[in-house]
Amino acid sequence: MTNKPILVALDYNNRNEALELIDKLDPEMCRLKVGKEMFTLFGPQIVSDIHSRGFDLFLDLKFHDIPNTVAKAVSSAAELGVWMTNIHASGGLAMMEAAKRALEQYGDKAPLLIAVTVLTSMNDDELRMLGINVCASEHVLRLAALTQQAGLDGVVCSAQESSLLKSKFGEDFKLITPGIRPLGTDNGDQHRVMTPSKALAAGSDYLVIGRPITQAADPLKALHAIYHSIT
Numbered sequence: 001m002t003n004k005p006i007l008v009a010l011d012y013n014n015r016n017e018a019l020e021l022i023d024k025l026d027p028e029m030c031r032l033k034v035g036k037e038m039f040t041l042f043g044p045q046i047v048s049d050i051h052s053r054g055f056d057l058f059l060d061l062k063f064h065d066i067p068n069t070v071a072k073a074v075s076s077a078a079e080l081g082v083w084m085t086n087i088h089a090s091g092g093l094a095m096m097e098a099a100k101r102a103l104e105q106y107g108d109k110a111p112l113l114i115a116v117t118v119l120t121s122m123n124d125d126e127l128r129m130l131g132i133n134v135c136a137s138e139h140v141l142r143l144a145a146l147t148q149q150a151g152l153d154g155v156v157c158s159a160q161e162s163s164l165l166k167s168k169f170g171e172d173f174k175l176i177t178p179g180i181r182p183l184g185t186d187n188g189d190q191h192r193v194m195t196p197s198k199a200l201a202a203g204s205d206y207l208v209i210g211r212p213i214t215q216a217a218d219p220l221k222a223l224h225a226i227y228h229s230i231t
């Protein structure tokens, strides 16, 4: 199993509430993810706040733009010293290659660069409405192949695709899977879901888990329960 597979998704609009939780967490037990909500509200300062507490940070801004713009955006993420960042695979091969090239100057200090395939909130019906007439797993496979061709480190997908992608793209190609739902927790807006232990068994390298921890009556207890269910 990957060292420290749990990535806690901190989707908070209140900085103090987020820091209160972070201060109770152990960087040996999990890594943290900051996304569009917190980065828009609190900017690079929240990245420093988290780094100063000893956590690896996944900066989840899912860049999707012309190649030049995305290349500059991922360089900016690298300047912040984050552990991982992401772009949308549907931005295409040239965009992904430009992003990868932009990180070359950072050598072994470059963040892991991964691409989002099909959002875990989407199902086959939603893809059809976009004119994509294949099932989610087939479209994920297609986008993951493009991501590997661009030389990225891995993809964001649902754990339902993990075993297929692991067998196809190999051990080194990292699978980061949101849509993780421990038994008895609410799916919310997520469609392609799996439990933490099943996701790891299927080949996921990292589990992105937000509301099942952050919205739990006792977030620390919820995290510990997940941690012990997979170790």
Ligand SMILES: O=C(O)c1cc(=O)[nH]c(=O)n1[C@@H]1O[C@H](COP(=O)(O)O)[C@@H](O)[C@H]1O
Binding pocket: 009, 011, 035, 060, 062, 086, 116, 118, 119, 120, 121, 156, 157, 178, 179, 180, 188, 190, 208, 209, 210, 211, 212
């Ligand atoms: O890139 C992501 O992290 C991501 C991709 C995806 O396909 N689905 C997805 O849910 N996410 C993120 O993962 C987190 C999931 O949170 P919960 O649904 O609360 O566990 C959110 O912060 C999403 O922005």
